[in-house]
Amino acid sequence: MTKQPEKRKGSGVMMGTVWMMLLRLAERSIGLVSTLILARLLTPADFGLVAMATAVLALIELMSAFGFDVVLIQRKDADRVHYDTAWTFNLLFGIATAILLIAMALPAAGFYHEPRLSWILVALSAGALAQGFANVGTVAFRKEMNFRKEFYFMVSKKLASFVITMALALIYRSYWALVGGIVTGKLFSVWISYRIHPYRPKFTLAGRHDLFHFSKWLFISNFVVFLQNRSADFILGRTVGAHGLGLYNIAFEIATLPSTELIAPLNRAVFPAYSQLSDNLPELRAKFIEVFGIIALTAIPVSAGLACLAEPAVLVLLGDQWRSAIPLLRLFTMAGLIGALQSNLHLVLVAIGNPKANTMVSTGLLIISMPVFIPMSLYYGPIGAAWTFLFFSLLGLLAIQKVFLNLTGIALKDYLATLWRPFLSSLAMAAILFGANDLIFIHTGNLVRLLGLVFLGMLSYSAVIIATWKLSGKPKGGEVIVIEFVHKRWYKITGSQAV
Numbered sequence: 180m181t182k183q184p185e186k187r188k189g190s191g192v193m194m195g196t197v198w199m200m201l202l203r204l205a206e207r208s209i210g211l212v213s214t215l216i217l218a219r220l221l222t223p224a225d226f227g228l229v230a231m232a233t234a235v236l237a238l239i240e241l242m243s244a245f246g247f248d249v250v251l252i253q254r255k256d257a258d259r260v261h262y263d264t265a266w267t268f269n270l271l272f273g274i275a276t277a278i279l280l281i282a283m284a285l286p287a288a289g290f291y292h293e294p295r296l297s298w299i300l301v302a303l304s305a306g307a308l309a310q311g312f313a314n315v316g317t318v319a320f321r322k323e324m325n326f327r328k329e330f331y332f333m334v335s336k337k338l339a340s341f342v343i344t345m346a347l348a349l350i351y352r353s354y355w356a357l358v359g360g361i362v363t364g365k366l367f368s369v370w371i372s373y374r375i376h377p378y379r380p381k382f383t384l385a386g387r388h389d390l391f392h393f394s395k396w397l398f399i400s401n402f403v404v405f406l407q408n409r410s411a412d413f414i415l416g417r418t419v420g421a422h423g424l425g426l427y428n429i430a431f432e433i434a435t436l437p438s439t440e441l442i443a444p445l446n447r448a449v450f451p452a453y454s455q456l457s458d459n460l461p462e463l464r465a466k467f468i469e470v471f472g473i474i475a476l477t478a479i480p481v482s483a484g485l486a487c488l489a490e491p492a493v494l495v496l497l498g499d500q501w502r503s504a505i506p507l508l509r510l511f512t513m514a515g516l517i518g519a520l521q522s523n524l525h526l527v528l529v530a531i532g533n534p535k536a537n538t539m540v541s542t543g544l545l546i547i548s549m550p551v552f553i554p555m556s557l558y559y560g561p562i563g564a565a566w567t568f569l570f571f572s573l574l575g576l577l578a579i580q581k582v583f584l585n586l587t588g589i590a591l592k593d594y595l596a597t598l599w600r601p602f603l604s605s606l607a608m609a610a611i612l613f614g615a616n617d618l619i620f621i622h623t624g625n626l627v628r629l630l631g632l633v634f635l636g637m638l639s640y641s642a643v644i645i646a647t648w649k650l651s652g653k654p655k656g657g658e659v660i661v662i663e664f665v666h667k668r669w670y671k672i673t674g675s676q677a678v
Contacts, residue, residue, distance in 0.1 A: 209337050211436075217348055217356070218429065218497040223504075225354035227416065227425030232299040232358070234412035235287045236307065239279045241405055242272060251318050262378070264386035266315040273311015280304040291416050295354075302358050306365035313369045316378025332375050339371075340364030403538060406545055411552070415564055418557045427561040429497070430504040434485065434511030435518060442474055442519045446526055453530035463527070464589050471523055472597040472656040476644070479598075482516035483605040484636045487612040491629040510565040517572045524583045536582045544575045597656060604643040611639045 217226075251257045251265060281304050284297040320329040344360030347353075373379075415424045449470050456463040485492065489508040493501050525537050548571040555563035584591060612632055620628040648658045 209334075209341050213341050213344060214429065214432065215496050216345060218501060220348045220352055221354065221356065222422070222500060223425030223429070224421040225357065225425065226429060227421030227423065227427075228293060228295060228354050229299065229357040229361075230412050230424050230428050231287075231291050231293060231296055231416040231421065232303060233361070234409050234416065235283060235296075235300060236276075236280065236303050237405060237409050238413075239276050239283070240272075240307070241402060242275070251315075260383065261386040261390065262315050262318070263381045263383045264390055265318075266380035267382050267384055268387075268390070269313065269315065270311040270382075273308055276311070277304040277308035280307060291421075293416075293421060299354070299358050302362060306362035309362075309369050310365045314372035314376055314378060315380055316376040317372050319376070319378070328375060332371065335371055336364055336368045339367040403542055403545070407541060410545075410549065411564060411568070414553055415556050415561065418553070419560045419564075423561045426501070426504045426507060427564060429501065430507035430565075431511050431514075433492075433496075434482075434508050435515035436485075442478055442522060445470070445474065446522055449523075449526070453527055457531045460531075460588060463531070464587060464593075467523070467527055467587070467589065468593055468597060468656070469660060471520075471594075472658075473660060474519060474523055475597050475601045476656075476658065476661065478516055478519035479601040480605045480608060480636070480640045480644075482512045482519070483609050484612070484633070484640075486512040487609050487616075487636070488629060488632055491625045491632065494625045495629050507561055507565050510562075510569050514565075514569045514572045517569075517576045521576045521579050524579050527587060528579075528583060531586065533586055536586065537579070540575060540578050540582065544571050544578070547571075596654070600644060600647045600651065600656075600658075603647060604640050607643045608636050608640040612636050 251261060280300045284300040287300060288294050288296040317329075317332055320332065340360045340363055343363040344356050347356035347359045411427065412424065415427055419427075449466075452466060453463060456466055486509045489505045489512070493505050493508060497504070528536050548567065551571075552564060552567045555567045557563075559566075580594075583589070584594065612635065615635055616628070616632060620631055623631070644658065648654070648656075653659070
């Protein structure tokens with residue numbers, strides 16, 4: 180590959196962070212709008228049926244989960260042979276995936292007791308085959324920190340899939356809209372990859388040894404992640420069917436928004452700082468307490484508020500046909516909060532060179548949770564599966580906390596000090612919201628109720644968190660960082676100090 184002139188490191192990282200945050204915002208905004216619109220046009224069974232198919236697709240694609248793009252970025256000496264070899268393997272894996280999808284069409288339909296699934300898998304095979312031809316040269320956008328082009332490339336793919344899916348949904352009101360959007364997105368991705376990057380790959384396997392030497396460990400990691408994220412699709416698809424699986428997946432997606440949209444960008448931004456402080460544990464501990472305080476200050480009230488507002492939120496955003504998702508949403512908001520809290524613990528462990536701890540805890544939980552998850556979903560449906568997921572999420576948080584505190588030397592009292600004020604303030608907010616819902620907004624429409632309760636929740640939480648912080652003697656923590664940030668922004672905008 181021809182290398183681009185080296186950019187200044189500081190400006191490159193800074194602009195890269197901005198572009199990646201914009202990419203995350205754009206992708207998730209498109210995805211959220213798509214979900215909200217499609218929830219009105221399609222049924223929970225439509226979503227569940229496609230979730231079954233994509234679970235089978237993801238299982239087959241595991242054979243290609245070697246992360247060759249990560250290898251090409253990680254290797255400073257990666258040349259054309261490595262890029263061509265990566266493209267060749269992607270092509271071979273794409274062909275194999277398409278063939279296996281067709282071969283698995285009837286067995287998968289029999290496993291799920293869903294005859295419609297067979298033709299969906301055949302349709303998805305076209306997208307899998309096309310994806311194998313994608314231009315591997317686009318990996319250079321990230322390697323050379325050309326995040327502007329990476330942004331355009333990723334957003335254009337998402338928009339193409341969104342437009343086609345919306346058009347098909349409006350015309351056919353069927354699960355084929357989701358399938359068409361997936362296949363179209365992959366076809367467009369291949370086309371735009373050659374339009375946006377001049378690299379033209381050639382068929383070769385000459386660099387296979389260099390690629391597999393590193394990527395075999397990525398394969399193991401990706402396999403564990405797959406089992407964690409997609410095993411529920413196989414189990415629930417079999418035990419409760421397409422309708423129950425659709426309710427489960429949409430409730431989970433909405434409930435985990437605090438961890439995926441609010442906390443993930445913060446984690447990406449702070450990880451380099453953790454890595455730089457890995458040899459200075461006292462400073463690393465101080466930095467973690469600051470960051471974890473901000474996470475607790477944000478994620479706890481958002482998750483608690485979403486749990487309180489589950490009913491009007493579902494009815495306004497998704498519609499009455501999703502009413503059965505309300506109890507699932509309440510449970511998953513707590514699981515999403517757990518994920519938000521423990522995500523930063525994982526980052527610190529990786530930064531200090533102990534990623535094995537994360538993998539061991541995750542693998543252990545997976546082994547002990549599956550024998551419980553299956554009968555709970557079989558006898559109690561999606562709600563049983565959600566309770567099981569919440570219980571083992573909490574168990575995982577307790578386990579990773581113990582490992583984390585032992586390895587980092589952070590005192591338990593310092594750790595808990597970042598949590599008690601947000602928890603207490605969120606409990607007070609929840610009590611106010613439940614009271615207002617029964618006394619003030621009981622006879623109002625769902626939209627008015629939702630907007631009124633959101634405003635009341637923000638106001639009550641802010642008041643209680645400030646009061647508890649002042650009564651505690653104004654200790655250093657997330658509150659101080661947020662207040663200082665607001666003061667700086669206010670001064671920058673108005674030229675005067677905030678009161």
